[in-house]
Amino acid sequence: NAGVMQNPRHLVRRRGQEARLRCSPMKGHSHVYWYRQLPEEGLKFMVYLQKENIIDESGMPKERFSAEFPKEGPSILRIQQVVRGDSAAYFCASSPESNQPQHFGDGTRLSIL
Amino acid sequence: DQQVKQNSPSLSVQEGRISILNCDYTNSMFDYFLWYKKYPAEGPTFLISISSIKDKNEDGRFTVFLNKSAKHLSLHIVPSQPGDSAVYFCATRGAGGTSYGKLTFGQGTILTVHP
Numbered sequence: 013n014a015g016v017m018q019n020p021r022h023l024v025r026r027r028g029q030e031a032r033l034r035c036s037p038m039k040g041h042s043h044v045y046w047y048r049q050l051p052e053e054g055l056k057f058m059v060y061l062q063k064e065n066i067i068d069e070s071g072m073p074k075e076r077f078s079a080e081f082p083k084e085g086p087s088i089l090r091i092q093q094v095v096r097g098d099s100a101a102y103f104c105a106s107s108p109e110s111n112q113p114q115h116f117g118d119g120t121r122l123s124i125l
Numbered sequence: 126d127q128q129v130k131q132n133s134p135s136l137s138v139q140e141g142r143i144s145i146l147n148c149d150y151t152n153s154m155f156d157y158f159l160w161y162k163k164y165p166a167e168g169p170t171f172l173i174s175i176s177s178i179k180d181k182n183e184d185g186r187f188t189v190f191l192n193k194s195a196k197h198l199s200l201h202i203v204p205s206q207p208g209d210s211a212v213y214f215c216a217t218r219g220a221g222g223t224s225y226g227k228l229t230f231g232q233g234t235i236l237t238v239h240p
Contacts, residue, residue, distance in 0.1 A: 016168070018168075043226060045227075047228075047230075054129075054214060054232045054233055055214070055228075055230045056230070057227045057228060057229065060226035060227060067226060068227055070227070103168050105168075107226075110226045111157075111225065113171045114171070116161075116169045118166070118167050118168045119168050
């Protein structure tokens with residue numbers, strides 16, 4: 013009974029490159045959420061997706077960030093032209109319904125050189 | 126605008142005693158409250174939750190109390206065990222609409238339980 017799977021666990025990029033973070037939700041979960049944790053801070057909501065739909069993207073930066081959850085395959089968080097300030101831990105969570113507790117993956121730690 | 130606050134960055138407790146972690150919130154529209162535990166290099170693990178229509182929920186050694194008038198919730202762990210040492214986050218969720226999926230987290234409290 014696999015939990016939320018995120019890959020890669022660690023990702024190093026140079027400034028200006030693209031970062032792609034993947035998340036496979038728990039079996040039976042169709043609701044996916046992305047959060048970002050900066051050093052010494054709590055988790056901050058970024059985006060909430062259901063299959064093929066973005067439900068709430070109120071936490072997404074206006075530029076360079078995008079997310080998708082296609083009909084087949086994992087959810088992808090994409091960061092274009094990365095900058096040093098994008099260095100953080102990015103967590104994905106999933107739930108079977110929106111009113112159920114969210115279960116988290118172990119995160120992707122993104123480092124920008 | 127910090128809507129969820131955990132004012133104690135750290136807490137140290139002796140094994141076997143009670144651990145009490147506190148959380149305050151400002152938005153009266155929050156209707157559901159959760160506690161998560163997080164170990165280093167891992168994702169948060171769901172512990173226990175409470176709906177705004179209740180004032181207490183218990184699950185084994187963990188009890189969450191909600192005081193809506195004070196906009197305050199607390200997590201009690203009794204008896205505390207060394208394996209409980211972790212960062213504890215409270216989180217809240219808004220009522221209905223697109224905010225239903227959005228959790229707002231506090232900054233976390235580092236709990237250390239000494240043998």
